[in-house]
Amino acid sequence: MITNTELEHKGNLYPSGLISFEHDQDTINFITKNGVRLQITVLRDNMLRFRYSTNGIFENDFSYAVDEEHPHGFNQLKIEDTETHVLITTEKFKCKIAKDDLRVGMYELDGRPILEDELGFHWEESFEFGGNFVKMSKTSREQENFFGLGDKPTNFNLKGKRMSLWNTDQYAYGKDTVELYKAVPFYMGLHSNLSYGIFFDNTFKTHFDFCHERRNVTSFWADGGEMNYYFIYGPQMADVLTTYTDLTGKPELPPMWALGFHQCKWSYYPESKVKEITSKFRELDFPCDAIYLDIDYMDGFRCFTWNKEYFPDPKRMVKELENDGFKTVAIIDPGIKIDLNYSIFKEGLENDYFCRRADGPYMRGKVWPGECYFPDFTNPEVREWWSGLYRELIGEIGVKGVWNDMNEPAVMEVPGKTFPFDVRHDYDGHPCSHRKAHNVYGMQMAKATYEGVKRFNFPKRPFIITRANYSGGQRYTSTWTGDNIASWEHLWLANVQIQRLCMSGMSFAGSDIGGFAEQPSGELYTRWLQLGVFHPFCRVHSSGDHGEQEPWFFGEEVLDISRKYVELRYQLLPYLYTTFYKYVAEGVPILKPLVYHDQEDVQTHYRADEFIFGNHILVCPIQEPNVQGRRMYIPRGKWYNFWNDKPVSGGREMWVDAPLDTIPVFIKEGAIIPKYPVQQYVDEKKLEQISLDIYYKLGKENSEFYEDSHDGYEYRQGIFSLRTFKLTGKTDEIILQQHKSGKYSAPYTTFKLKFHGLPFQIKKAFFENEEVPLKELQFDKDENTMIVNKDFSEIHLVG
Numbered sequence: 001m002i003t004n005t006e007l008e009h010k011g012n013l014y015p016s017g018l019i020s021f022e023h024d025q026d027t028i029n030f031i032t033k034n035g036v037r038l039q040i041t042v043l044r045d046n047m048l049r050f051r052y053s054t055n056g057i058f059e060n061d062f063s064y065a066v067d068e069e070h071p072h073g074f075n076q077l078k079i080e081d082t083e084t085h086v087l088i089t090t091e092k093f094k095c096k097i098a099k100d101d102l103r104v105g106m107y108e109l110d111g112r113p114i115l116e117d118e119l120g121f122h123w124e125e126s127f128e129f130g131g132n133f134v135k136m137s138k139t140s141r142e143q144e145n146f147f148g149l150g151d152k153p154t155n156f157n158l159k160g161k162r163m164s165l166w167n168t169d170q171y172a173y174g175k176d177t178v179e180l181y182k183a184v185p186f187y188m189g190l191h192s193n194l195s196y197g198i199f200f201d202n203t204f205k206t207h208f209d210f211c212h213e214r215r216n217v218t219s220f221w222a223d224g225g226e227m228n229y230y231f232i233y234g235p236q237m238a239d240v241l242t243t244y245t246d247l248t249g250k251p252e253l254p255p256m257w258a259l260g261f262h263q264c265k266w267s268y269y270p271e272s273k274v275k276e277i278t279s280k281f282r283e284l285d286f287p288c289d290a291i292y293l294d295i296d297y298m299d300g301f302r303c304f305t306w307n308k309e310y311f312p313d314p315k316r317m318v319k320e321l322e323n324d325g326f327k328t329v330a331i332i333d334p335g336i337k338i339d340l341n342y343s344i345f346k347e348g349l350e351n352d353y354f355c356r357r358a359d360g361p362y363m364r365g366k367v368w369p370g371e372c373y374f375p376d377f378t379n380p381e382v383r384e385w386w387s388g389l390y391r392e393l394i395g396e397i398g399v400k401g402v403w404n405d406m407n408e409p410a411v412m413e414v415p416g417k418t419f420p421f422d423v424r425h426d427y428d429g430h431p432c433s434h435r436k437a438h439n440v441y442g443m444q445m446a447k448a449t450y451e452g453v454k455r456f457n458f459p460k461r462p463f464i465i466t467r468a469n470y471s472g473g474q475r476y477t478s479t480w481t482g483d484n485i486a487s488w489e490h491l492w493l494a495n496v497q498i499q500r501l502c503m504s505g506m507s508f509a510g511s512d513i514g515g516f517a518e519q520p521s522g523e524l525y526t527r528w529l530q531l532g533v534f535h536p537f538c539r540v541h542s543s544g545d546h547g548e549q550e551p552w553f554f555g556e557e558v559l560d561i562s563r564k565y566v567e568l569r570y571q572l573l574p575y576l577y578t579t580f581y582k583y584v585a586e587g588v589p590i591l592k593p594l595v596y597h598d599q600e601d602v603q604t605h606y607r608a609d610e611f612i613f614g615n616h617i618l619v620c621p622i623q624e625p626n627v628q629g630r631r632m633y634i635p636r637g638k639w640y641n642f643w644n645d646k647p648v649s650g651g652r653e654m655w656v657d658a659p660l661d662t663i664p665v666f667i668k669e670g671a672i673i674p675k676y677p678v679q680q681y682v683d684e685k686k687l688e689q690i691s692l693d694i695y696y697k698l699g700k701e702n703s704e705f706y707e708d709s710h711d712g713y714e715y716r717q718g719i720f721s722l723r724t725f726k727l728t729g730k731t732d733e734i735i736l737q738q739h740k741s742g743k744y745s746a747p748y749t750t751f752k753l754k755f756h757g758l759p760f761q762i763k764k765a766f767f768e769n770e771e772v773p774l775k776e777l778q779f780d781k782d783e784n785t786m787i788v789n790k791d792f793s794e795i796h797l798v799g
């Protein structure tokens with residue numbers, strides 16, 4: 001019924017020759033003899049949008065993914081009309097449309113091909129569903145590699161893979177599971193050091209084939225809707241990804257506590273158990289910012305209710321937890337129990353907020369509460385209602401974050417594990433079936449949740465985490481990779497999946513550290529946590545069926561090593577926060593896979609173990625038991641081993657020692673890394689001094705340090721501080737220059753500078769060209785540290 005092979009199908013139809021074309025200031029419309037229309041819009045110098053209609057009639061132009069605020073408005077269209085082609089030229093590249101068959105090619109300004117249609121647009125009519133299966137195939141070039149596509153649990157480089165996007169609850173998924181929780185129909189291609197992106201903004205089930213069916217062809221197609229895609233040109237991956245993230249939007253800054261360590265379990269209850277866990281963290285001096293309540297906190301799994309036996313006074317409990325430095329995050333699922341004594345169910349029913357089957361009855365399905373109806377989150381009125389439901393949970397009880405689960409949507413004990421195709425959705429005024437709305441259902445639930453939590457937590461920032469999502473959903477929520485397994489393979493997968501999400505515009509992501517299903521050994525737990533502290537979202541979670549997963553469960557050694565790493569995360573919070581700021585402001589991914597970091601180096605194209613955390617910290621997890629180290633690739637340039645300051649030159653593989661208490665970490669030369677003191681939770685202490693770890697480089701390097709009040713919205717009024725450091729190293733001299741913008745004034749007045757890798761002994765110090773005695777700076781020549789005023793503008797240290 002659904003043809004998964006775009007090539008061989010006899011029913012494929014194609015555009016015919018061009019009759020004419022017309023254009024306004026940014027859009028060109030092509031009309032062909034058989035009625036196909038192609039509309040190309042130039043959104044930017046490096047981004048074109050393509051829409052095809054097979055009969056001249058376009059659908060309403062509506063997208064959940066595209067950020068309304070994305071920069072657009074192009075007005076310098078350059079078109080040439082030749083005998084065989086129409087040519088569009090921007091500052092960055094050329095697009096050629098063939099007049100005889102409408103095939104499209106994209107070229108560098110010097111003529112080198114970037115991406116060319118193979119069959120190009122074609123389609124197959126579907127009498128059964130109405131509409132078309134819309135298809136596109138492109139020629140793939142020699143040595144081309146592919147990256148992106150959200151949370152797929154497969155090799156980082158997608159070459160040779162075929163994947164489809166249909167949000168699915170996949171308990172204990174495995175390597176190469178084809179459909180997972182999220183649909184991010186965006187990928188990047190890279191060949192000849194040229195990178196481009198394709199964003200296929202189609203919410204039906206979509207398919208991507210990266211040279212799997214045919215060695216030199218890439219194709220993508222959808223089970224309905226329009227062929228509607230964006231071509232984004234680099235040539236750097238960074239240009240492609242930041243443009244995609246501009247188009248589909250960036251999140252707000254999370255509250256800083258959301259970047260701390262989080263502890264979760266299915267489930268901590270009753271209240272005494274929750275308190276036992278949180279007290280233990282404090283007792284053991286193990287930093288932690290958030291504790292999660294999974295489904296058992298509710299009354300019979302009814303959303304927005306509490307089990308009063310387990311949690312007699314949630315408001316008091318939440319307050320007490322907060323006084324102890326813990327934020328409470330509570331789960332909310334989409335299914336609403338069919339129960340006429342349950343006010344939320346009644347409200348939903350009275351207002352007709354639940355999804356219906358094609359013939360009228362409500363969509364009924366079993367989830368945790370038993371038989372449920374499901375709000376239609378694609379209806380703005382329903383979202384508004386849903387946001388309002390958070391009044392008590394957030395506004396009165398004081399829960400600080402919400403965890404949306406099961407929103408693929410998941411349904412138990414039915415074929416397909418989700419809604420049937422015929423279920424109706426509003427789709428923001430474009431009524432459709434579940435075939436079209438399925439992949440955005442979770443995203444729209446998360447959006448409604450985000451709006452509610454934001455409203456009732458204001459002026460503090462909201463924290464949302466969702467399992468299902470669609471492109472653009474990063475504007476509202478963080479995410480995790482769902483029900484993984486406590487196995488070494490899943491540790492490998494977690495590394496790949498989080499890097500992939502970062503390459504797909506969804507940087508705020510983490511895995512269930514230690515594994516959700518089954519139980520990790522102490523060693524696996526340790527290795528996973530060592531990786532997890534370098535993930536944007538850092539949470540231990542597990543299913544209670546399989547035993548305990550708190551850091552103290554595995555004995556003293558694991559506890560101590562785990563604490564060391566969580567402490568390191570807390571020390572690195574200002575660095576991570578700065579990195580997050582770059583993501584929010586510019587769409588720069590929080591983790592940078594090596595290929596993103598250095599695409600010119602072909603060694604990186606098939607690498608996935610190593611990644612760069614932020615801009616300057618290279619990390620490589622240990623993914624095997626019983627090892628004392630591993631071989632890893634060090635990217636080009638010079639790096640310092642974080643653990644012993646030994647310099648290494650990259651562009652090669654090398655052995656790195658990593659006994660159980662060590663994960664390979666390297667710092668890029670020239671980096672300046674801001675560090676906080678260890679705290680048990682964010683803002684536990686008033687900061688009296690910040691450390692700057694300075695890694696010598698012969699040459700220049702820039703670093704940034706962003707700060708604000710860690711929560712609230714004042715940063716949007718300019719109450720932030722952004723410091724740019726310029727380091728210049730010479731053989732016997734190091735110069736630090738600082739430029740500061742923003743109006744935030746941190747509570748501390750000094751930085752403690754610590755120098756690493758200096759090839760000379762500091763003998764003299766000059767501040768803004770005036771010599772200052774080293775004693776005044778409390779210079780410690782063994783440690784190579786000194787204390788300086790945080791607002792210095794230039795420091796020269798001379799050997």
Ligand code: MIG
Pocket residue numbers: 265266294295331405406467482483516541542543
């Ligand atoms: O059917 O809420 O992925 O994190 O603990 C299982 C119980 C439902 C699945 C989530 C998991 C969560 C669990 N949920």
